[in-house]
Amino acid sequence: MASIDAALLDFQRLDRLAAGSSALHRLDPRAKVLVVLVFLVSVISFGRYQLSALLPFFVFPAVLIGCADLPAGYLARKVALVCPFALVVGIFNPLVDTEIMVHLGPVAISGGWLSCASILVRALLTVSAALILVATTGFPAICRALEQLGMPKVFAVQLLFLYRYLFVLAEEGGRAARARELRSFGNKGQGMASYSSLIGSLLLKTWQRAERIHMAMLARGFTGAFQVRQHYRFGRPEFLYLCSWSALFVLLRLFNPAELFGAFLTGLFS
Amino acid sequence: MSHHIVAVKNLRHVYPDGTTALRDVSFRIHHGESVAIIGANGAGKSTLLLHLNGYLVPTSGEIQIGDFPLTKGTLPQIRRTVGMVFQEPDDQLFMPTVYDDVAFGPLNLGLTGDDLDRCVIEALERVGARHLVEKAPYHLSGGEKRRVAIATVLSMSPDILVLDEPTNGLDPYSRRQLIALLKEFRHTRIFTSHDLDMVLDLCERTIVLKDGEVRADGPTLEIFQDEELLEECRLEKPLSLQGCPVCGGRR
Amino acid sequence: MHMADALLSPAVGGTMWAASAGTIAYCSAKVKRDLDDRKVPLMGVLGAFLFAAQMINFSIPGTGSSGHLGGGLLLAILLGPHAAFLTIASVLLVQALFFADGGLLALGCNIFNMGFFPAFVVYPLVYRNLMGTRPSRSRETWVTVFCAMIGLQLGPLAVVLETVASGIAELPFETFLLLMLPIHLAIGLVEGVVTSAIVSFVRKARPELLEPAAAASFATWSLRRVLVGFLLLAVATGGVVSAFASKDPDGLEWAIARITGGSELQPRGPLHQTLARLQGKVVLFPDYDFPKSASKTEPAAPAKVEHSLPVHSGTSLAGMVGSLVVLLLVVLSGLILKKRNLRKVYGIH
Incomplete structure (x- = not known):
């Protein structure tokens, strides 16, 4: 059963990443969970045909991978493994929606292809955000964060x-x-x-x-109620982390820097 | 203190399915003694241990731990007094990190804050596992798991330690280290084991169970030299006693 | 099948999250009230068991393919509905985090699809009623198979509804349904056969394990309460969402008018209109809410694209160039941060 062993090893590898010691690892898990939620909602709130506006959001996984020193290749492989499942459904879009929406010089692109690409980008973004959350926080800490947030x-x-x-x-x-x-x-x-x-x-x-x-458990005095120690503090770094990322996501949601950049650059050359 | 005794009187246990695991067991263990309970598979060792901290209720007979008879009312006190280390450390270590696991008992006893921290660190230092404090149990080696499992019990500062097969599945080096650790303890200690060399090392007294009854109870060395008794109870002389010219081993 | 974040709109995701979170809260309270303190570790360990069981495959006769246990119904039979729901939810949470199965926002959908139906619909309403008090062996088998199949029709049905309501994927409802349901009928059959075999294995070895769940009084009124709670929740969420959507009804109508009235393009089918309307309704931040971005030519709102296509086909080129630049910057920033980290680590040596 090589596949089970491989799956387990893979699992443990992701789990071990959470033992890192970067500043990001040390943040209160609540801040990290909340930022990922804001990120996810911002990403999926885009319309079906959005593509260019989604791309700046890659800044989030890229910066986190950089800051926490995570193995980018490994995470990319993991993300790539999952994407086909989103594509299975998305791939029908080009068949259904053949209306031409964008012209890139001589090439005409239909809305279906656009929305299909958008699905792919969404999958990349959402999946990598989830994996990075685990890799920088660890499952038990995520659980505690969720519990403190009301679970x-x-x-x-x-x-x-x-x-x-x-x-x-x-x-x-x-x-x-x-x-x-x-x-x-x-x-x-x-x-x-x-x-x-x-x-x-x-x-x-x-x-x-x-x-x-x-x-x-009984042998160690368990009486039915779980006592859990609290050992994180939601301090200024957490507050800063949460606010700055959220502000950035909202900005990226409202303005499309890709579009602005492109307009600026093509404006320079024409 | 002289009241850390374990007294078992005419203990009998019949499981709900009708199997009689313990017929009639009586013994008395005194403060500071280190006692082994040995016997073949199915002799009733595990059933006996589970009575010592009140997990199983006797069908008939009495158990006294320290000054208290074991009843429903004294259960919390007794579980604090008797630290039980189970055979499979994976069952004993059920929390996400070593710290949480060692803190589980003290938390249930109401410790918090710095007291809790100190208690956990002390227990881990006692077993030489201070450096493992933030690790997850499934990342530990077999020997480390044993040590931490013992720390989870030490953190409740028990008077009596009960260990079920402590050296089971350890490599020779880890086994040696664990035995050295257990030797240092001054608690009243009760072991069950098939590792008779360990018993010889650690326990001055041995109780032999057979078919749910005490077949023999005496100094360890005497019992291990009674070959008839050993054979009858499906046991064997420890390797360190075999072939030794001084003790008269034949093989 | 797992619902994925990429196919989900915030409104649908949010609604299902609320529904699942509500059910989790309800079940937790219920399990806590039961005061059986061995249940919590049991649930956790059985969740881990389900995880392990799903890693092991069996070959399906005559097809050359292989399958594994889903386990929803099995857990409901072993633990009763409340504990089973929590256990399924926790397995899905771990899968979403570690294997990115589905995703975190889609988790609400997935918990609902795979937990609620087996635990709160199939088990109490179908399984328990058909089983009776003292079922024969053959009855036990066919009821289990039947129930597994129903459960595995309801789940995919919900997936289809959620996907279509989200409107990110454009597969028509009927086609999607036709793709999903027959496959899951077969999967359900296999799941049922395996589940009933495992249940009878357990019954032979330790029959007492199956009793507590069956004996636990599952009052129907509690289910009714859950359902009513859900209805209220759905209505409330729907209200909030539509309030959002109708904040600027003119804009919406304008958008729809543009779609249907695009003269130089082929008229779109009625399905597209419905979808587009749904899309307009369920997008949390409809694009027409932001005049700033509307002035840029975004492909997001179809209406605007049609309008701008013949005039500025250059802007999509600009979008392309800009996107490339942004991606480049993103990768660079990641690399720079990483380099700095490495230097920090090894700089001392």
């Missing part, structure tokens, strides 16, 4: 448990799958029957594990 505690705690045991169980599942693969030849033995009992026994083991965890 119910039960849900937050449950998320932390999920995250904690994800690696444990994925490895356990991976071992079981490997054992099945080694004893099956071709597609024989990989069918639904063996799958169901494999997953079934994984489920039972998981359940027992949950019981043991609960035992370990």
